[in-house]
Amino acid sequence: MMDKDCLFCKIIAGEIPSAKVYEDDYVYAFKDVNPIAPTHYLFVPKTHICCAKKINAENSQYVAKIFEAIAKTAETEKIDSYRIINNCGEEAGQSVMHLHFHMMAGVKMGWGKHSLG
Ligand code: DGP
Numbered sequence: 001m002m003d004k005d006c007l008f009c010k011i012i013a014g015e016i017p018s019a020k021v022y023e024d025d026y027v028y029a030f031k032d033v034n035p036i037a038p039t040h041y042l043f044v045p046k047t048h049i050c051c052a053k054k055i056n057a058e059n060s061q062y063v064a065k066i067f068e069a070i071a072k073t074a075e076t077e078k079i080d081s082y083r084i085i086n087n088c089g090e091e092a093g094q095s096v097m098h099l100h101f102h103m104m105a106g107v108k109m110g111w112g113k114h115s116l117g
Contacts, residue, residue: 001047001048002047002048003048003098006048006097006098007096007098008042008044008096008098008100009048009098011028011030011044012028012044012046018030018031019031021041021073022041022043022069022072022073024065024069025046026045026046026061026062026065026066026069027043027044027045027046027062027065027066027068027069028043028044028046029041029042029043029044029069029070029073029103030042032102036104037083037104037105037106037107037109038105038106038107039077039079039082039103039104039105039106040102040103040104041073041102041103041104042100042101042102042103043066043069043070043100043101043103044066044098044099044100044101045059045062045063045065045066045099046062047059047062048098049062049098049099050097050098050099051088051089051094051097051099052086052088052099053088053089054099055099062099063099066101067084067101070082070084070101070103073103074103074105079105079106081105082103082104082105083102083103083104083105083109084101084102084103085101085102085104086099086100086101086102087102
């Protein structure tokens, strides 16, 4: 089910243009408009799920398909090392309320308290 007022549903439907990097029956992926790494893609389910909080037994297949899609994309584009991030909720940095996983690569990444906030 799509949500007619959702930005990413409109991108999936082609109503708003995007730079597609991957697509199958379950998943659409495109370049983040505001990249924070040399490679920065967004992987989204082709159904409206607002956020990780709403993943359940009925829709978790989409999450599995997204991780398959990320692995395929990495293989095709020969991306050996990458980070996958999901922001859930406003304080965690979620700004678009359609479940999405950031795939980022191409830079040495830090880890630890200093990467938050
Ligand atoms: P988050 O902050 O985790 O909700 O990530 C949302 C991301 O979506 C953010 O990195 C910028 C990206 N974004 C927002 N609007 C658009 C858009 O219209 N097109 C594309 N390609 N990316 C967008």
